[in-house]
Amino acid sequence: MRLLLGFGAILLSVSNLSPAQEPVVVVRAGTLIDGVSAQPRRNQDILIRGNHIVEVNPTGAHAPPAGAKLIDLSNSTVLPGLIDTHTHIFLQGEVPAAGGYDVQILKYPASFRVARATVAARRALEQGFTTIRDVETEGAGYGDVGIKKAINEGYIPGPRMFVSTRAISSTGGYSPDDYAPEVTVPKGAQIVDGPVEARKAAREQLDNGADWIKVYMTHRSWLDEQGELVSQPTLTVEELKAVVDEAHGWRKKVACHAYNGPGLQRALDGGCDSIEHGLELTDAQIAQMLKQGTWYVPTLAVYYYDPDPPDTPSGKRDRKRVALHGVSFQKALRAGVKIAFGTDVGGFVWTDPIAQEFSREVEFGMTPMQAIQSATSRAAELLGQKGRLGVVAPGALADLVAVTGNPLEDVHVLEKVGFVMKDGTVVK
Numbered sequence: 556m557r558l559l560l561g562f563g564a565i566l567l568s569v570s571n572l573s574p575a576q577e578p579v580v581v582v583r584a585g586t587l588i589d590g591v592s593a594q595p596r597r598n599q600d601i602l603i604r605g606n607h608i609v610e611v612n613p614t615g616a617h618a619p620p621a622g623a624k625l626i627d628l629s630n631s632t633v634l635p636g637l638i639d640t641h642t643h644i645f646l647q648g649e650v651p652a653a654g655g656y657d658v659q660i661l662k663y664p665a666s667f668r669v670a671r672a673t674v675a676a677r678r679a680l681e682q683g684f685t686t687i688r689d690v691e692t693e694g695a696g697y698g699d700v701g702i703k704k705a706i707n708e709g710y711i712p713g714p715r716m717f718v719s720t721r722a723i724s725s726t727g728g729y730s731p732d733d734y735a736p737e738v739t740v741p742k743g744a745q746i747v748d749g750p751v752e753a754r755k756a757a758r759e760q761l762d763n764g765a766d767w768i769k770v771y772m773t774h775r776s777w778l779d780e781q782g783e784l785v786s787q788p789t790l791t792v793e794e795l796k797a798v799v800d801e802a803h804g805w806r807k808k809v810a811c812h813a814y815n816g817p818g819l820q821r822a823l824d825g826g827c828d829s830i831e832h833g834l835e836l837t838d839a840q841i842a843q844m845l846k847q848g849t850w851y852v853p854t855l856a857v858y859y860y861d862p863d864p865p866d867t868p869s870g871k872r873d874r875k876r877v878a879l880h881g882v883s884f885q886k887a888l889r890a891g892v893k894i895a896f897g898t899d900v901g902g903f904v905w906t907d908p909i910a911q912e913f914s915r916e917v918e919f920g921m922t923p924m925q926a927i928q929s930a931t932s933r934a935a936e937l938l939g940q941k942g943r944l945g946v947v948a949p950g951a952l953a954d955l956v957a958v959t960g961n962p963l964e965d966v967h968v969l970e971k972v973g974f975v976m977k978d979g980t981v982v983k
Contacts, residue, residue, distance in 0.1 A: 636685030636954025641897025676713030683972035728789035795825030
């Protein structure tokens with residue numbers, strides 16, 4: 556008991572430090588991309604007290620405070636900590652030959668999945684992603700709430716997390732699929748039918764720690780006789796409206812997985828806050844997104860992974876998805892739809908660069924600065940963290956990354972982050 560009290564006293568003494576006692580750090584940036592400005596700035600000093608940025612000034616404009624620690628990144632480009640708004644820490648790019656998606660739900664114990672998720676969280680942070688929105692646990696229940704708590708309390712390293720817990724779909728609207736009808740197989744999302752069940756599921760998830768609600772508005776997809784992409788819709792507009800109404804009452808938001816067609820239209824008509832993936836957006840849907848202020852999180856890179864053979868129906872579908880997706884992204888970008896960076900990592904392995912999404916964004920029309928802002932200030936705005944995350948400015952949390960080279964000339968350098976600070980603490 557004395558040990559516990561002693562440890563508690565230490566924590567209390569740290570939490571009660573006055574501003575004058577908090578550690579002071581000066582990060583010297585050779586080039587600073589602050590997440591908001593259209594142009595980078597050369598030779599800037601970032602003054603950090605505790606876990607917040609206090610000042611940003613030209614190097615030499617002010618003498619560092621007495622006792623301040625200097626971190627010299629004068630040969631690097633410094634940016635805000637990166638934000639990925641579409642991740643799955645409980646997925647690991649499941650290999651079809653090893654059982655694919657189904658094996659994790661049907662065979663992997665929860666403890667094994669938590670261990671893998673812990674590693675995924677660390678890898679996100681090491682790659683410079685100091686904040687993630689994890690959009691459901693794929694059958695791992697409220698495991699993301701536990702991982703978030705473990706990170707926040709310092710037991711494991713990881714990014715700041717906004718979690719969506721179980722996600723919601725309808726009967727016939729989520730995997731695993733195609734098992735014998737007399738066998739009850741657990742699903743990767745919470746299944747609802749009707750507005751009452753939908754609202755209850757939202758309440759349960761919010762009560763158990765969801766920061767966002769994730770809804771699957773489409774499920775299976777295939778090509779029709781004319782070679783057009785068709786996606787099975789799931790929830791009705793009325794079911795989605797019940798979820799959105801409940802979430803908004805809690806001051807929370809709703810992300811909708813939607814590929815195209817009626818399911819995507821229902822997502823918009825039901826009032827979702829962000830469209831995830833959006834493989835095929837019509838001009839009318841883009842206009843509706845602009846009117847409603849709906850965000851677009853396209854997750855481009857993941858669809859280039861592991862297509863089925865080109866002469867198979869599923870292989871043709873995979874290639875159609877890619878072809879439509881780039882066009883939709885370009886149309887949304889030109890129209891001024893709000894776009895936030897998201898990767899669907901977990902859909903591909905966590906050992907691959909999460910930042911590969913930047914090069915896809917640039918390939919389809921973003922400037923490198925727009926791509927960077929999609930993963931900094933724009934992503935922060937989607938998360939309701941404008942001015943607090945995704946910027947290097949007074950009052951923001953001290954989340955910083957640094958790279959060698961100029962990401963405005965080559966965004967691939969963001970795949971090799973050499974320095975990471977989260978909450979004023981250097982983690983890499």
